[in-house]
Amino acid sequence: MSNHDILHQTGTRIIELDIEGMTCASCVARVERKLGKLDGVEASVNLPLESAHVTVPDNVTDQQIVDTVNATGYKAWIRESRPSPSTAPSADHTHGRETDMLGALESSTEGSAGDGGAVEHDHSNSAPGHDHSDGAGVMRQRASKGGTTEHAEHGAGGGGAAEHDRSNSAPEHDHSAHEDHMHHGPASRQLRPRLIAAAILTVPVFAISMIPALQFPHWGWVAALLALPVVTWAAWPFHRAAAINARHFASTMDTLVSIGVLAAYLYSAWQLFANPMMTEHPGMESTGGMGGGLYFEVAAVVTTFLLLGRYLEANAKAKAGDALKALLNLGAKDATVLRDGVEHKIPAEQLVAGDIFVVRPGEKIATDGLVTSGSSAVDASLVTGESVPVEVGPGSQVTGATINTSGRLLVRATRVGSETTLAQMGRLVSQAQTGKAPIARLADRISAVFVPVVLVIALVTFVVWLALSGDLNASFTAAVAVLVIACPCALGLATPVGLLTGTGRGAQLGILIKGPQVLEDTRTVDAILLDKTGTVTSGKLAVGHTLALNGHSPADVLSLAGAVEAASEHPIAHAIAAAAKSAMPDAGPLLAVKDFSSAPGGGVRGMVALNGAGNGTERTVVAGRTGWLELNGIFPDDAQRRALATEEAGGATAIWVAVDGEPAGIVSLRDTVKAGSAAAIAKLKELGIRPLLLTGDNAAVAAQVATAVGISPEDVFAGVLPEGKVDAVRMLQSQGSTVAMAGDGVNDAAALAQADLGIAMGSGTDVAIEASDLTVMGSDLGQLVQAIELSRKTLATIKTNLFWAFFYNAIGIPVAALGLLNPMIAGAAMAASSVLVVANSLRLRSFAK
Numbered sequence: 001m002s003n004h005d006i007l008h009q010t011g012t013r014i015i016e017l018d019i020e021g022m023t024c025a026s027c028v029a030r031v032e033r034k035l036g037k038l039d040g041v042e043a044s045v046n047l048p049l050e051s052a053h054v055t056v057p058d059n060v061t062d063q064q065i066v067d068t069v070n071a072t073g074y075k076a077w078i079r080e081s082r083p084s085p086s087t088a089p090s091a092d093h094t095h096g097r098e099t100d101m102l103g104a105l106e107s108s109t110e111g112s113a114g115d116g117g118a119v120e121h122d123h124s125n126s127a128p129g130h131d132h133s134d135g136a137g138v139m140r141q142r143a144s145k146g147g148t149t150e151h152a153e154h155g156a157g158g159g160g161a162a163e164h165d166r167s168n169s170a171p172e173h174d175h176s177a178h179e180d181h182m183h184h185g186p187a188s189r190q191l192r193p194r195l196i197a198a199a200i201l202t203v204p205v206f207a208i209s210m211i212p213a214l215q216f217p218h219w220g221w222v223a224a225l226l227a228l229p230v231v232t233w234a235a236w237p238f239h240r241a242a243a244i245n246a247r248h249f250a251s252t253m254d255t256l257v258s259i260g261v262l263a264a265y266l267y268s269a270w271q272l273f274a275n276p277m278m279t280e281h282p283g284m285e286s287t288g289g290m291g292g293g294l295y296f297e298v299a300a301v302v303t304t305f306l307l308l309g310r311y312l313e314a315n316a317k318a319k320a321g322d323a324l325k326a327l328l329n330l331g332a333k334d335a336t337v338l339r340d341g342v343e344h345k346i347p348a349e350q351l352v353a354g355d356i357f358v359v360r361p362g363e364k365i366a367t368d369g370l371v372t373s374g375s376s377a378v379d380a381s382l383v384t385g386e387s388v389p390v391e392v393g394p395g396s397q398v399t400g401a402t403i404n405t406s407g408r409l410l411v412r413a414t415r416v417g418s419e420t421t422l423a424q425m426g427r428l429v430s431q432a433q434t435g436k437a438p439i440a441r442l443a444d445r446i447s448a449v450f451v452p453v454v455l456v457i458a459l460v461t462f463v464v465w466l467a468l469s470g471d472l473n474a475s476f477t478a479a480v481a482v483l484v485i486a487c488p489c490a491l492g493l494a495t496p497v498g499l500l501t502g503t504g505r506g507a508q509l510g511i512l513i514k515g516p517q518v519l520e521d522t523r524t525v526d527a528i529l530l531d532k533t534g535t536v537t538s539g540k541l542a543v544g545h546t547l548a549l550n551g552h553s554p555a556d557v558l559s560l561a562g563a564v565e566a567a568s569e570h571p572i573a574h575a576i577a578a579a580a581k582s583a584m585p586d587a588g589p590l591l592a593v594k595d596f597s598s599a600p601g602g603g604v605r606g607m608v609a610l611n612g613a614g615n616g617t618e619r620t621v622v623a624g625r626t627g628w629l630e631l632n633g634i635f636p637d638d639a640q641r642r643a644l645a646t647e648e649a650g651g652a653t654a655i656w657v658a659v660d661g662e663p664a665g666i667v668s669l670r671d672t673v674k675a676g677s678a679a680a681i682a683k684l685k686e687l688g689i690r691p692l693l694l695t696g697d698n699a700a701v702a703a704q705v706a707t708a709v710g711i712s713p714e715d716v717f718a719g720v721l722p723e724g725k726v727d728a729v730r731m732l733q734s735q736g737s738t739v740a741m742a743g744d745g746v747n748d749a750a751a752l753a754q755a756d757l758g759i760a761m762g763s764g765t766d767v768a769i770e771a772s773d774l775t776v777m778g779s780d781l782g783q784l785v786q787a788i789e790l791s792r793k794t795l796a797t798i799k800t801n802l803f804w805a806f807f808y809n810a811i812g813i814p815v816a817a818l819g820l821l822n823p824m825i826a827g828a829a830m831a832a833s834s835v836l837v838v839a840n841s842l843r844l845r846s847f848a849k
């Protein structure tokens with residue numbers, strides 16, 4: 001779907017919300033459920049990003065959405081609102097956060113912009129994404145004043161507040177708000193002092209409660225006093241969340257923690273008040289005669305552990321988002337634009353398509369463009385992950401954010417703002433991170449019913465224990481342990497943190513994963529169709545020699561073919577045109593062509609005007625494969641066909657050139673297999689994936705390439721027409737294979753979409769990227785292998801996370817109910833499970849390092 005299509009769909013719109021105050025999977029489930037109750041509204045909430053992607057029909061206002069979230073006890077702000085790309089957004093997140101990510105990009109390049117307001121204004125005039133936003137009546141302001149204040153509060157001092165002020169005026173700065181969420185969000189900022197205070201007070205409470213040698217007369221009162229601020233002030237975030245939820249008759253994991261901690265403290269306090277003398281002598285705690293004991297240390301230790309868990313979690317969440325931020329920060333800040341021969345330094349976001357800008361050696365290229373003069377090597381490793389700089393010269397396309405290493409370039413901007421490759425990358429990554437795997441939805445649903453169930457289990461534990469043993473002390477301990485061990489927060493973090501880290505690391509490596517479902521697909525894939533030209537081979541063909549037929553000269557054949565091919569984008573065409581040009585006398589221009597037409601996977605056709613013929617003599621030139629010639633009514637004789645077959649048998653890509661309806665010659669071209677292809681294919685086999693070669697080229701060339709890289713001869717599909725590529729995918733699928741397809745061209749788009757896993761390679765065409773599930777920015781097969789490995793590893797990580805999260809709860813609850821788990825250990829275990837899940841995910845950050 002083109003941007004144009006997206007912009008003109010009506011009926012629903014997409015709202016991006018920032019939501020504050022969610023702590024666990026139960027919160028996520030509640031927000032989704034409440035929003036889902038509004039007619040036609042669908043929401044997908046992301047816990048680590050503290051955001052929601054909501055599809056809203058026209059009859060529901062933005063304010064209603066915000067109010068609904070606020071009414072569930074959280075705080076919501078609208079980051080952005082725009083027409084929906086489709087009526088079923090959760091299924092199609094493809095364009096979900098278009099202007100959002102543009103905003104993100106712009107805010108990241110804002111640093112040197114000087115007057116931010118002016119920059120925004122200029123830019124929104126120039127970027128189509130913005131025009132659209134304006135037209136659609138984007139809600140640019142945050143929904144409530146309170147929201148802004150609150151956000152500013154979380155920012156790091158004045159700078160943060162200033163940033164938010166600006167974010168009120170235009171959506172492009174909302175990303176900075178987002179960053180603040182990640183870095184100075186309520187979590188780490190609020191939790192730190194509470195954690196420190198809790199830890200300092202808990203140590204003595206624990207020591208005097210547990211070590212009789214340290215006890216002194218009336219130590220119980222001292223413990224009660226020391227533990228009081230811990231269970232009230234330090235544990236406040238838990239109580240506050242529990243209270244907010246209770247107001248709405250809902251419960252989350254905070255409810256469990258809050259009840260557990262308060263119960264332990266109040267019960268102990270009640271014991272102490274009932275028998276003030278119970279700790280008169282050291283070691284006398286349980287001789288009070290009521291069968292009770294003191295649990296101040298339990299309340300304090302549980303609080304401290306849980307705060308520690310939350311704190312580490314908050315920091316880890318911030319780290320997990322780093323990769324995306326790093327990606328967005330890649331963009332150049334300034335551009336030197338050439339106007340009337342004079343260089344002007346302007347903020348990069350003020351560039352408009354058509355501007356000519358100067359890039360000096362060592363500078364970042366400000367935006368996507370076409371080199372108009374100069375030559376240099378461009379280091380694209382930051383964007384594509386490919387380490388070898390690419391040579392560019394006039395006519396070469398360059399990508400914004402790549403680095404010009406050697407020469408001075410003049411570049412004409414072709415894509416700016418939301419259109420640039422970098423913006424698209426950011427968008428894809430961000431969408432992937434907000435998407436939800438089916439398994440994560442399951443986890444959300446489970447945790448929503450989980451808390452009330454746990455409350456009941458805790459109550460039953462208490463009652464049954466008391467009935468069976470009559471021991472109030474033991475009954476109480478068991479019930480508190482159940483409450484504490486049951487917090488499902490690890491469950492809520494398992495998928496999003498894994499996904500965030502995996503996709504973030506991918507972005508750094510030039511690998512874009514479109515969504516959680518893709519991870520699942522990479523696991524099941526067992527066959528991969530590799531496009532030959534440009535994927536397995538370099539795609540940089542060179543003309544070997546030209547065979548002339550029917551009395552033509554090789555030079556004539558080449559110059560006529562070159563003239564027509566100059567109008568085509570095909571690698572074969574580039575090679576022939578380049579060879580023809582260098583063979584021209586005095587390196588003059590190629591002959592002029594009119595009535596050009598081309599058939600993908602077939603060849604080209606055009607009328608070439610002969611220079612020097614004076615009276616405008618023209619030749620009809622057809623170049624391409626046999627089938628294309630035949631379509632044009634040209635049928636080579638047997639001897640000519642044999643000549644072609646001989647060329648092909650030698651491993652060349654042989655192209656017919658026909659002039660005025662007669663075969664006139666054969667141009668032979670050669671491609672080179674990429675250095676890393678063989679190793680990558682061996683690796684694919686190791687991963688249990690059967691590599692197959694798919695090409696429009698002739699069988700002999702295909703077989704040679706296949707042998708060179710280790711693909712077995714029966715796994716080669718040669719001479720395949722573009723539409724045949726889809727059939728090849730279907731055929732393998734019908735044989736029961738789960739098929740991946742890697743390709744880079746427009747020709748491949750249909751096959752990419754048909755494949756179970758479509759992988760767009762190389763800087764790829766937009767169509768290919770659109771149709772694919774995975775995009776590998778580099779064109780090296782090794783990167784493709786890396787992409788599959790990373791996806792599989794991310795999925796494995798998520799699964800391990802879910803296992804541990806479920807495991808803790810599944811094992812912990814019965815053990816606690818049986819009275820075999822000390823509440824303090826339960827608290828530590830609970831916190832450890834969250835930390836474990838996050839730490840396990842962060843391991844992905846070192847993937848391929």
Ligand SMILES: Nc1ncnc2c1ncn2[C@@H]1O[C@H](COP(=O)(O)OP(=O)(O)OP(=O)(O)O)[C@@H](O)[C@H]1O
Nearest residue numbers: 531532533568570573601602603624625695696697
């Ligand atoms: N512009 C062109 N000029 C001449 N021949 C062409 C042109 N485009 C396509 N062909 C012919 O059609 C064949 C198939 O082209 P197609 O683009 O489908 O595949 P390819 O690029 O050769 O290989 P692959 O499928 O591996 O990318 C080519 O091998 C060539 O014979």
